[in-house]
Amino acid sequence: xxxxxxxxxxxxxxxxxxQARCGISEEERQxxxxxxxxxxxxxxxSDGLWRQxxxxxxxxxxxxxxxxxxxxxxxxxxxxxxxxxxxxxILTKFLPLHRITVVVHKKPAPWVDSAESFGxxxxxxxxxxxxxxxxxxxxxxxxxxxxxxxxxxxxxHTRILRFSSIHRTEPLLLSDQPDFLNQxxxxxxxxxxxxxxxxxxxxxxxxxxxxxxxxxxxLIDIDVLTFGNFTVKSLHLTLPHxxxxxxxxxxxxxxxxxxxxxxxxxxxxxxxxxxxxxxGNQPEIQNIFxx
Numbered sequence: 698x699x700x701x702x703x704x705x706x707x708x709x710x711x712x713x714x715x716q717a718r719c720g721i722s723e724e725e726r727q728x729x730x731x732x733x734x735x736x737x738x739x740x741x742x743s744d745g746l747w748r749q750x751x752x753x754x755x756x757x758x759x760x761x762x763x764x765x766x767x768x769x770x771x772x773x774x775x776x777x778x779x780x781x782x783x784x785x786x787i788l789t790k791f792l793p794l795h796r797i798t799v800v801v802h803k804k805p806a807p808w809v810d811s812a813e814s815f816g817x818x819x820x821x822x823x824x825x826x827x828x829x830x831x832x833x834x835x836x837x838x839x840x841x842x843x844x845x846x847x848x849x850x851x852x853x854h855t856r857i858l859r860f861s862s863i864h865r866t867e868p869l870l871l872s873d874q875p876d877f878l879n880q881x882x883x884x885x886x887x888x889x890x891x892x893x894x895x896x897x898x899x900x901x902x903x904x905x906x907x908x909x910x911x912x913x914x915x916l917i918d919i920d921v922l923t924f925g926n927f928t929v930k931s932l933h934l935t936l937p938h939x940x941x942x943x944x945x946x947x948x949x950x951x952x953x954x955x956x957x958x959x960x961x962x963x964x965x966x967x968x969x970x971x972x973x974x975x976x977g978n979q980p981e982i983q984n985i986f987x988x
Contacts, residue, residue, distance in 0.1 A: 708738040719773040739796040776801040780819035796822040831918040838878040848900040854887040861950035867969040870912040881950035
């Protein structure tokens with residue numbers, strides 16, 4: 698079934714019957730059990746219900762096939778795990794989707810007669826965000842940046858879509874320190890902002906960052922700059938990042954990634970911001986945006 702939501706098309710797959718070995722007890726997992734799966738697939742705003750070409754939407758039968766393949770030959774303890782797995786598999790394979798909700802139902806174990814069925818519901822959304830990197834300590838600043846890229850790519854359900862060029866910038870709030878190298882990344886993730894932030898903070902620690910004076914020298918700094926249309930203001934995270942219109946390098950690098958930021962005033966654009974010549978260590982810009 699194909700319906701319309703506030704963002705675009707909504708495709709619903711209802712009551713898809715599958716089989717899997719699922720249950721807390723070993724006895725439950727000894728044989729295949731019937732599962733009933735509902736999936737709500739939300740596409741980004743587009744031509745909506747006027748679509749007439751299958752390539753411009755999502756093939757329902759291909760989604761069903763992906764569900765069957767994901768469950769084949771596997772064993773699960775929790776139906777919540779099944780729902781999360783199916784969300785990830787479908788979002789990863791079908792790029793036009795920006796959000797998915799999966800509900801998995803199963804009949805209770807034979808010794809449970811107080812319920813007709815049990816169910817688990819999981820929703821995942823595809824977020825596009827921007828991350829800023831900075832470094833001014835160590836023997837090889839470009840390697841510090843590349844080490845950060847490598848670790849960010851390892852964050853679960855996250856990939857880097859595009860890289861800006863690298864700029865050498867002057868320290869602003871604490872001038873008695875070396876120049877910085879800065880770079881911005883466009884990322885795609887299924888994680889929520891706070892969860893993504895916990896991963897980036899763990900990467901900073903793993904790469905050797907040690908907390909020192911505020912705005913002081915650092916081996917690596919990973920800032921979450923934007924995250925979809927999220928607006929957050931908490932003790933650990935502010936979105937959009939409050940320095941977006943105060944740093945020339947952010948304005949220029951985000952501009953390379955297709956994110957337009959206007960400077961707070963003319964003085965911002967007088968900050969020293971020197972692009973580094975492209976080297977073999979810099980990745981090529983990747984044009985792999987979801988459709």
